[in-house]
Amino acid sequence: MSIFIGRDTRLVVQGITGRDGSFHSRQMLEYGTRVVAGVTPGKGGQRFEDRVPVFNTMVEAARDTGANASVIYVPPAGAAGAIFEAADAGLALVVCITEGVPVMDMTKVLPYVRERGARLIGPNCPGLITPGESKVGIIPGNICLPGRVGLVSRSGTLTYEVVNHLTRSGIGQSTCVGIGGDPLNGTSFIECLRAFQDDPATDVIVLLGEIGGMDEQNAAQFVRENVTKPVVGFIAGQTAPPGRRMGHAGAIISGSSGTAAEKIAAFEAAKIAVMKRPVDVVALVKARLQ
Amino acid sequence: MNLHEYQGRALFRAAGIPMPDGDVASTPSEAESIARRIGGTVVIKAQVHAGGRGKAGGVKLARTPAEAGVAAEKILGMVIKGLVVQRVLVVPAADIASEAYVGLIMDRATQRPVFMVSPAGGIDIEEVARKTPDRIRRVGVDPRYGLLPHQAMGLAFFLYREFTQARSAARIMEQLYQVFTANGCSLAEINPLVTTPDGRVVALDAKVSVDDNELDRRPDLALLRDESAEAPSEVQARRANLTFIKLEGNVGCVVNGAGLAMATMDLVKYYGGEPANFLDIGGSSNPDKVVSALRIITSDPNVKAILFNIFGGITRTDDVANGIKTALEQFPVKVPIVVRLTGTNEAEAVKILREIGMTALPDMDEAVQRVVAMVGGAA
Numbered sequence: 001m002s003i004f005i006g007r008d009t010r011l012v013v014q015g016i017t018g019r020d021g022s023f024h025s026r027q028m029l030e031y032g033t034r035v036v037a038g039v040t041p042g043k044g045g046q047r048f049e050d051r052v053p054v055f056n057t058m059v060e061a062a063r064d065t066g067a068n069a070s071v072i073y074v075p076p077a078g079a080a081g082a083i084f085e086a087a088d089a090g091l092a093l094v095v096c097i098t099e100g101v102p103v104m105d106m107t108k109v110l111p112y113v114r115e116r117g118a119r120l121i122g123p124n125c126p127g128l129i130t131p132g133e134s135k136v137g138i139i140p141g142n143i144c145l146p147g148r149v150g151l152v153s154r155s156g157t158l159t160y161e162v163v164n165h166l167t168r169s170g171i172g173q174s175t176c177v178g179i180g181g182d183p184l185n186g187t188s189f190i191e192c193l194r195a196f197q198d199d200p201a202t203d204v205i206v207l208l209g210e211i212g213g214m215d216e217q218n219a220a221q222f223v224r225e226n227v228t229k230p231v232v233g234f235i236a237g238q239t240a241p242p243g244r245r246m247g248h249a250g251a252i253i254s255g256s257s258g259t260a261a262e263k264i265a266a267f268e269a270a271k272i273a274v275m276k277r278p279v280d281v282v283a284l285v286k287a288r289l290q
Numbered sequence: 291m292n293l294h295e296y297q298g299r300a301l302f303r304a305a306g307i308p309m310p311d312g313d314v315a316s317t318p319s320e321a322e323s324i325a326r327r328i329g330g331t332v333v334i335k336a337q338v339h340a341g342g343r344g345k346a347g348g349v350k351l352a353r354t355p356a357e358a359g360v361a362a363e364k365i366l367g368m369v370i371k372g373l374v375v376q377r378v379l380v381v382p383a384a385d386i387a388s389e390a391y392v393g394l395i396m397d398r399a400t401q402r403p404v405f406m407v408s409p410a411g412g413i414d415i416e417e418v419a420r421k422t423p424d425r426i427r428r429v430g431v432d433p434r435y436g437l438l439p440h441q442a443m444g445l446a447f448f449l450y451r452e453f454t455q456a457r458s459a460a461r462i463m464e465q466l467y468q469v470f471t472a473n474g475c476s477l478a479e480i481n482p483l484v485t486t487p488d489g490r491v492v493a494l495d496a497k498v499s500v501d502d503n504e505l506d507r508r509p510d511l512a513l514l515r516d517e518s519a520e521a522p523s524e525v526q527a528r529r530a531n532l533t534f535i536k537l538e539g540n541v542g543c544v545v546n547g548a549g550l551a552m553a554t555m556d557l558v559k560y561y562g563g564e565p566a567n568f569l570d571i572g573g574s575s576n577p578d579k580v581v582s583a584l585r586i587i588t589s590d591p592n593v594k595a596i597l598f599n600i601f602g603g604i605t606r607t608d609d610v611a612n613g614i615k616t617a618l619e620q621f622p623v624k625v626p627i628v629v630r631l632t633g634t635n636e637a638e639a640v641k642i643l644r645e646i647g648m649t650a651l652p653d654m655d656e657a658v659q660r661v662v663a664m665v666g667g668a669a
Binding site: 023076077100101102103104106107108110111126138139140143153154155156157158159160161164181183184208210211213214215218234236237238239240241244245246247248249250251255256260276277278279 | 396398399401402403416432433434471474476501502503504506507533535537545546547548549550551552553555556557558559560565568570573601602603604605632633634654655
């Protein structure tokens with residue numbers, strides 16, 4: 001077991017023939033992800049790497065291959081369109097890697113996706129991985145190890161840093177999810193926490209947050225009320241100045257809200273063990289694993 | 291991206307929002323002639339991306355064109371919160387009967403635009419929210435249907451009891467919503483929205499922020515960026531496709547990924563140092579980006595040592611190593627460099643660095659401790 005993806009994930013890659021799409025499709029295939037189709041309008045009928053059929057539309061790809069998930073590597077201008085199309089094709093999971101999607105587009109995409117019962121992860125995210133089973137997105141497979149720690153994060157390389165510490169200490173992961181660094185995204189910390197709480201294969205949850213918005217505070221509240229599994233947390237951006245966008249569109253302290261101090265206090269109030277440094281994840285998780 | 295008040299005013303006026311006549315000046319004589327054209331008493335307002343302009347002396351009244359010139363002379367070149375005033379806005383001084391607040395923000399929690407209005411205008415809305423939350427009304431707008439007429443009227447009646455005024459305010463809110471959605475804003479704010487003694491409803495200020503992600507498809511908005519209001523190093527970084535924010539410390543940081551970049555700065559602080567900057571070289575790094583990054587960081591005289599922290603996923607660490615090598619060939623780097631790298635093509639990267647007499651550390655904590663020790667911080 002795991003959350004959101006596993007052995008039964010049958011993936012379509014939207015933008016499979018593009019520069020990023022083809023590179024990461026090869027990596028996913030190498031990892032063992034069941035990439036069953038690709039979509040690039042105008043390239044229907046071709047095969048990617050001589051094995052993955054390419055379709056013109058998502059509806060065809062889903063119908064002919066029984067795909068149940070998609071991952072999007074298209075430029076920002078086409079990302080919203082790609083998400084709409086995936087939701088209309090009836091896929092249960094849509095993962096949007098693209099960075100730079102206009103927020104105004106997301107205000108229309110998000111209700112559309114929800115009304116069709118799909119789960120969107122991202123945009124501007126590294127995707128997710130269930131080690132040993134499936135990876136959807138760009139998280140390097142070699143730094144992960146199958147195990148019982150669930151990890152959810154707003155960032156990419158910080159996730160790798162923390163996962164790498166765990167793996168090198170022999171602590172494996174059930175699923176690692178990057179929900180993305182944009183202000184509006186498809187899946188929140190809370191939805192991931194709920195899934196990890198319900199996942200019998202997850203014993204400890206690691207939550208990597210950052211400055212900006214209220215997601216971490218809301219997650220802390222949810223942990224306090226609904227999560228019985230131990231949670232270890234981190235907040236990046238203690239040295240970030242207010243009013244500046246720290247790389248991620250969502251990582252900005254507006255006025256006096258969204259600071260690291262406020263989020264750490266919320267974590268502590270919810271009895272989330274707070275890492276002071278990324279490396280602290282090892283000791284804190286170890287102490288909480290049976 | 292924040293717009294200046296005069297730029298926001300142009301968007302508001304184009305949408306039909308009633309605002310007093312006015313114009314922007316970059317010299318005292320221009321300010322004087324605008325004041326002459328407007329006639330009567332005018333207000334001279336500094337155009338900088340900083341709150342509290344009034345308190346800093348950046349807003350002055352002038353009763354005559356000559357006074358307007360003198361006021362502009364005083365304000366132009368003034369430094370407000372570290373920003374030099376390059377332009378002033380000259381507008382007629384309005385007679386004000388009442389002041390309200392109307393703001394529209396992209397709300398992260400409800401994932402839609404939300405109106406916030408208050409009859410307590412002209413002051414800091416965060417303060418109103420804290421002290422008298424019942425003086426604020428919030429209404430979320432479903433972007434698929436837009437601001438509905440009854441929503442606009444409901445908000446307007448919260449501000450004004452008088453029907454004509456409420457109807458004017460409702461119309462202004464509809465126009466503000468148009469500005470917001472048509473320009474991909476994250477904020478559009480009128481503070482204050484005033485009533486005049488003869489009963490008209492008029493917007494006296496315009497504060498607009500545009501979502502940076504809109505700028506690629508909206509070159510017209512991208513042109514509104516005022517690079518003179520930014521640190522030169524930040525402008526240079528943007529042109530090189532780097533995300534860079536200058537800070538006050540002395541440890542220069544080059545990192546791939548925003549989250550790791552923030553965590554690296556935090557770790558520098560944890561071990562007793564102070565980061566000189568935030569810098570994200572992004573995902574698919576090419577060596578040129580690293581060269582630009584080093585050029586920008588070394589131009590800051592505060593920087594006493596440079597820390598690379600690279601976790602190679604899509605980023606190839608050998609690209610980064612090659613970038614360091616190229617930079618050192620192109621220009622002198624007088625401060626020590628500590629490199630931490632791990633991940634994709636690590637062995638090649640280590641080899642490239644060894645050839646130029648550098649070592650690469652695999653561990654982030656060790657690298658940070660070392661760089662902090664070099665600048666004399668407690669490690």
